[in-house]
Amino acid sequence: MEALTESNVPANESVNSSTPRKKKSNGLWKSFAEQKYLYLMSIPFVIWVFIFSYLPLWGWTMAFQNYKPSKSFGEQKWVGFDNFTRLFHDERFYLVLRNTLVMSGLGLVFGFIVPIVFAVMLNELRGNTFKRTVQTVSYLPHFVSWVVVAGIVSKMFSIDGGIVNQLLMWTHIIDTPIQFMAQGKYFWGIVTASDLWKETGWNAIIYLAAITGIDKELYEASRVDGAGRFKQMFHITLPGIRSTVMVLLIMSIGHLIGIGFEKQFQLSNNLVTDYSEVLDIYALKYGIQIGHFSYGTAISMFTSVVSIILLLSANGLMKKFTKESIM
Amino acid sequence: MNTKAFNMTKGERLFDVLLYVFLALVMIVTLYPFLNVLAISLNESVDTVRGGIYIWPRAWTLENYERIFSYTGLIQGFKISVLRTVFGTIVGLISSSMLAFTLSRQEFKARKAVSVFLAMTMYVSGGMVPVYILMRQLNLIGSFWVYILPGAVSAFNVFVIRSFMDGLPYALQESAKLDGANDFKIYYKIIMPLCKPVLATIALFLAVGQWNEWFSTYLYNGSKANLTTLQYELMKVLATTNQGGAMTNANDMAKQMANISPESIKMAITIVVTVPILLVYPFLQKYFVGGMTLGAVKA
Numbered sequence: 001m002e003a004l005t006e007s008n009v010p011a012n013e014s015v016n017s018s019t020p021r022k023k024k025s026n027g028l029w030k031s032f033a034e035q036k037y038l039y040l041m042s043i044p045f046v047i048w049v050f051i052f053s054y055l056p057l058w059g060w061t062m063a064f065q066n067y068k069p070s071k072s073f074g075e076q077k078w079v080g081f082d083n084f085t086r087l088f089h090d091e092r093f094y095l096v097l098r099n100t101l102v103m104s105g106l107g108l109v110f111g112f113i114v115p116i117v118f119a120v121m122l123n124e125l126r127g128n129t130f131k132r133t134v135q136t137v138s139y140l141p142h143f144v145s146w147v148v149v150a151g152i153v154s155k156m157f158s159i160d161g162g163i164v165n166q167l168l169m170w171t172h173i174i175d176t177p178i179q180f181m182a183q184g185k186y187f188w189g190i191v192t193a194s195d196l197w198k199e200t201g202w203n204a205i206i207y208l209a210a211i212t213g214i215d216k217e218l219y220e221a222s223r224v225d226g227a228g229r230f231k232q233m234f235h236i237t238l239p240g241i242r243s244t245v246m247v248l249l250i251m252s253i254g255h256l257i258g259i260g261f262e263k264q265f266q267l268s269n270n271l272v273t274d275y276s277e278v279l280d281i282y283a284l285k286y287g288i289q290i291g292h293f294s295y296g297t298a299i300s301m302f303t304s305v306v307s308i309i310l311l312l313s314a315n316g317l318m319k320k321f322t323k324e325s326i327m
Numbered sequence: 328m329n330t331k332a333f334n335m336t337k338g339e340r341l342f343d344v345l346l347y348v349f350l351a352l353v354m355i356v357t358l359y360p361f362l363n364v365l366a367i368s369l370n371e372s373v374d375t376v377r378g379g380i381y382i383w384p385r386a387w388t389l390e391n392y393e394r395i396f397s398y399t400g401l402i403q404g405f406k407i408s409v410l411r412t413v414f415g416t417i418v419g420l421i422s423s424s425m426l427a428f429t430l431s432r433q434e435f436k437a438r439k440a441v442s443v444f445l446a447m448t449m450y451v452s453g454g455m456v457p458v459y460i461l462m463r464q465l466n467l468i469g470s471f472w473v474y475i476l477p478g479a480v481s482a483f484n485v486f487v488i489r490s491f492m493d494g495l496p497y498a499l500q501e502s503a504k505l506d507g508a509n510d511f512k513i514y515y516k517i518i519m520p521l522c523k524p525v526l527a528t529i530a531l532f533l534a535v536g537q538w539n540e541w542f543s544t545y546l547y548n549g550s551k552a553n554l555t556t557l558q559y560e561l562m563k564v565l566a567t568t569n570q571g572g573a574m575t576n577a578n579d580m581a582k583q584m585a586n587i588s589p590e591s592i593k594m595a596i597t598i599v600v601t602v603p604i605l606l607v608y609p610f611l612q613k614y615f616v617g618g619m620t621l622g623a624v625k626a
Contacts, residue, residue, distance in 0.1 A: 037509050038435045038510050039437065042430075042441055048476075052478075056452065057451065059453050124346055125347075137357050139612070146541075151364075283454065287455060293459075300456055304451060304454060308450060
């Protein structure tokens with residue numbers, strides 16, 4: 001990917017259509033004419049991206065207004081940082097921020113470590129059929145939606161016949177079934193576990209591919225030197241996938257606060273909202289369902305700005321200490 | 328790896344056994360929920376209430392499926408889901424492959440500018456409310472196109488395809504140029520056929536994304552009975568769960584399906600929503616492993 005810090009003046013901006021084509025000095029128009037198909041193939045989509053990805057950024061101005069959909073831009077009332085002041089004085093906001101950070105933190109730690117462990121374990125398997133079967137099965141949950149997963153999860157944790165309660169009763173860990181889905185204290189764990197169930201296999205693909213790229217001779221050489229399989233794992237396999245791990249770590253830190261809300265939205269219910277509500281759901285509630293668009297925008301904007309700061313700092317720190325970076 | 332048996336220590340052999348047992352357990356944990364749902368969907372709903380169905384139906388019946396297929400909302404939802412998956416995938420493939428092609432051409436003057444312009448969208452987004460307002464201003468709310476247009480160009484997909492194209496020999500394009508082919512012809516006659524593996528991967532990503540997406544229906548078209556998708560219909564049915572179910576803000580939906588649907592019916596709908604997408608992935612598995620790798624390294 002191109003460095004994002006470079007200036008991005010479009011190369012074709014200075015094309016002046018009134019300049020005569022024959023003049024040798026005017027290479028720009030000539031190259032524009034020569035590359036007309038390339039421009040034709042990219043400009044429509046650039047406009048498309050501008051509309052659907054850049055125009056919403058313009059919508060950030062709403063955060064500084066008391067936005068009324070019926071009025072034009074000129075007629076909106078500007079209120080400065082009022083919406084942010086209100087946001088930072090709202091107790092609910094801190095609760096929601098806590099939920100977001102806890103769940104994304106758990107997701108970051110487990111969603112990061114478990115797929116690596118899984119990939120290393122798969123790599124240790126000698127039987128190729130078994131390995132392929134495990135892999136194919138592990139991708140399965142990635143392909144179903146959170147709606148389906150939420151249905152499945154609440155079935156598994158249900159008090160009448162859910163397998164989790166059945167197993168816990170059968171092993172005499174508990175005597176009466178637990179209402180897992182109805183108690184806030186279990187919510188964070190359930191979200192993290194569901195996410196692991198859904199995505200571990202899929203996320204391991206990238207690490208497995210990286211492991212495949214490690215020079216086989218390293219393993220052979222280490223075996224000659226008497227290294228066992230644990231030593232090989234820690235001194236060859238793990239260092240071998242280090243740069244992949246670092247790049248993905250930076251990306252996940254960038255997403256720490258903007259983790260999305262699908263799983264929280266689908267898995268929660270009215271009984272656990274104090275633990276399940278994350279920033280995006282908060283923005284949805286205030287911004288769209290209640291119709292306070294400006295306040296909702298302020299929440300989204302806060303999320304985006306924090307995400308960018310996290311991404312840049314993670315990238316900067318990694319660059320400094322490990323020479324890996326994504327930009 | 329092929330460590331030979333003779334230089335395996337006792338510890339290593341124990342490690343092997345534990346490894347197999349553990350991974351077999353992982354497989355069971357992954358598969359059991361699906362098998363359980365399938366078994367319940369094939370069991371008589373009255374009998375299901377007694378509990379004790381694990382991976383094998385006790386009283387076989389197809390009645391649950393007959394009942395859900397006579398519910399018009401489901402047929403209608405199926406139609407919209409298929410339409411948005413097909414359209415969304417085609418539009419997404421065309422947009423990202425064309426953009427990727429122009430970006431893979433080293434001599435293309437606007438290349439750098441377009442790359443940066445695209446890459447920015449991966450890190451900064453306006454957020455839910457500004458996007459919602461935009462859709463309102465573009466009159467996309469309450470229309471089918473709100474499923475297709477907003478996500479049609481994805482920077483990630485463009486960069487994945489571009490890095491695949493970068494690996495193709497440039498001589499192919501040069502010789503086509505000498506034969507008088509223009510850039511557009513080179514794109515669809517020469518480059519596209521060579522890109523089949525990466526296009527298959529992206530098609531899978533797009534199709535899975537479209538099929539599984541429920542939020543745009545919830546946000547924009549929830550009140551349009553003729554535009555709801557299968558996922559949304561499933562959501563409505565699951566929301567009628569009596570004990571602390573899977574939904575918040577379900578009030579408006581619960582009203583639409585006032586009668587609580589029995590467990591077996593819910594599970595049958597879950598199967599109908601799940602199976603179509605699961606049928607696709609084994610065929611594309613050999614491609615997406617490569618595609619994933621390409622994407623994550625580059626993007």
